[in-house]
Amino acid sequence: MKRQMDFRSLLNRDNNIVQLIAMTILIFVVMxxxxxxxxxxxxxxxxxxxxxxxxxxxxxxxxxxxLTGGIDLSVIGIANLSGIFAGVxxxxxxxDAGVADTGFGIVLLGAVIALGTGLxxxxxxxxxxxxxxxxxxLATLGTGQIFTGLAIVMTGGPAIVGFPNAWxxxxxxxxxxxxxxxxxxxxxxxxxAFILRRTTFGINLMLIGTNPKAALFAGxxxxxxxxxxxxxxxxxxxxxxxxxxxxxxxxxxxxxxSYLLQAVLIAVLGGTNPAxxxxxxxxxxxxxxxxxxxxxxxxxLRFSNHLIDFIWGVxxxxxxxxxxxxxxxx
Numbered sequence: 001m002k003r004q005m006d007f008r009s010l011l012n013r014d015n016n017i018v019q020l021i022a023m024t025i026l027i028f029v030v031m032x033x034x035x036x037x038x039x040x041x042x043x044x045x046x047x048x049x050x051x052x053x054x055x056x057x058x059x060x061x062x063x064x065x066x067l068t069g070g071i072d073l074s075v076i077g078i079a080n081l082s083g084i085f086a087g088v089x090x091x092x093x094x095x096d097a098g099v100a101d102t103g104f105g106i107v108l109l110g111a112v113i114a115l116g117t118g119l120x121x122x123x124x125x126x127x128x129x130x131x132x133x134x135x136x137x138l139a140t141l142g143t144g145q146i147f148t149g150l151a152i153v154m155t156g157g158p159a160i161v162g163f164p165n166a167w168x169x170x171x172x173x174x175x176x177x178x179x180x181x182x183x184x185x186x187x188x189x190x191x192x193a194f195i196l197r198r199t200t201f202g203i204n205l206m207l208i209g210t211n212p213k214a215a216l217f218a219g220x221x222x223x224x225x226x227x228x229x230x231x232x233x234x235x236x237x238x239x240x241x242x243x244x245x246x247x248x249x250x251x252x253x254x255x256x257x258s259y260l261l262q263a264v265l266i267a268v269l270g271g272t273n274p275a276x277x278x279x280x281x282x283x284x285x286x287x288x289x290x291x292x293x294x295x296x297x298x299x300x301l302r303f304s305n306h307l308i309d310f311i312w313g314v315x316x317x318x319x320x321x322x323x324x325x326x327x328x329x330x
Contacts, residue, residue: 016271017283024290031297038300048292049178050171050247053185054240056288058259059266060192061236063284066267067196067205068226069276070136072233074125076260077147079241082117083251084151086110086167086242087160102164110167114238121147122234126227151253159252163245171246181243188239193281205229206277258309265316266291268323 031039038044058075065072090099093106121143128139173180196202204220245251270287272279298308 017280017286020270020283020286020290024286024293027290027293027297031293031300034297035300039297044296044300046179048296049182052288052292053179053181054244054247054256055259055262055266055292056185056285057188057236057240057243058256058263059270059284059288060189060281061233061240062263062267063270063272063279063281064192064196064205064229064236065136065140065233066272066274067276067279068208068229069274070129070226070230071140071264071274072125072230072237073137073140073260074121074144074147075233075237075240075263076256077144077151078118078121078234078237079244080251080253080255081121081147081151082114082238082241083245083255084154084160084253085117086114087163087245087251088154089113090162090164090167091160099162099164102166104166107164107166110164111242114242115235118234118236118238118241119231120234121237122231123227125234126230129230130223130226148253155251155253157253159250159255161250163249163251167242167246168249169246171243171248181247184239184243188236189281189285192236196279196281201225201228208276258305261309261312261316262291265312265319268316269319273323274320 058079061075062072089110090102090106093102125136125140125143128134128143129136132139170180170184175183196205204225208220208222208225240256241251244256248255266284266287267279268274269291270280270283270285272284295308298311303311
């Protein structure tokens with residue numbers, strides 16, 4: 001009974017969740033009607049569970065940055081650089097049998113290096129924003145170019161190919177019949193939701209984005225909170241990079257470039273206020289599901305990739321315009 005009341009209160013508090021569920025169902029019905037033989041195949045949904053987590057984690061990372069009224073345009077650069085650092089390290093420690101048979105200890109070290117890359121990159125973004133007072137969109141646009149440039153220097157341009165089997169399991173394996181990336185996404189999404197809703201850090205983060213003046217009078221250390229939020233964003237991006245490199249068995253400076261626009265779109269579509277103070281992991285997760293179903297349908301219907309990017313751009317503008325209109329009417 002208590003869980004039912006909590007779910008109803010969630011729906012009442014955020015009507016956007018209901019709209020997202022309705023939109024997801026509508027997309028599923030339309031795509032099923034247009035191509036039932038291909039869209040309803042088990043392989044189609046299984047492939048979605050492998051690709052879904054990368055975009056989902058990047059979208060949650062974008063949401064965290066937006067909660068403070070900022071944005072992080074460097075998430076793709078962080079993700080790729082994390083995978084490249086790990087890949088370079090694996091090449092250094094490769095045995096005579098090759099990289100594939102690298103021991104678990106080395107794989108664990110690679111994961112630590114990748115996560116450390118995200119943490120340091122996020123800290124750099126946070127310091128530029130809090131200490132040097134650079135606008136988030138400009139700071140992260142600049143660091144994103146730096147991370148991409150560094151990735152190109154380290155690889156020379158081509159992709160680093162060949163990762164350990166244990167690393168590939170993160171991107172292609174199964175746990176209890178479910179895709180490993182999908183299981184990781186569920187665990188991380190629940191963890192981030194708990195942090196944002198049930199911890200002092202999350203509550204204060206929301207307050208800073210909702211009312212900066214009230215947060216100042218309440219004695220909250222805004223700069224410290226913003227710094228920590230961008231560090232968390234960087235770590236989430238690096239986890240997405242680990243999954244991406246594990247799934248593709250490669251790492252390159254320009255992998256997942258289309259994810260940036262989609263991550264912003266999903267965060268906003270999921271109910272995140274770009275001005276800060278509002279956003280839920282549940283909303284972002286449902287929005288990712290809706291757009292993955294839509295993207296899968298587009299590919300089945302053989303839509304051009306350029307046309308799909310155009311549709312995402314138009315969709316983003318429409319969502320922002322609708323949200324702005326709703327805020328004015330309130």
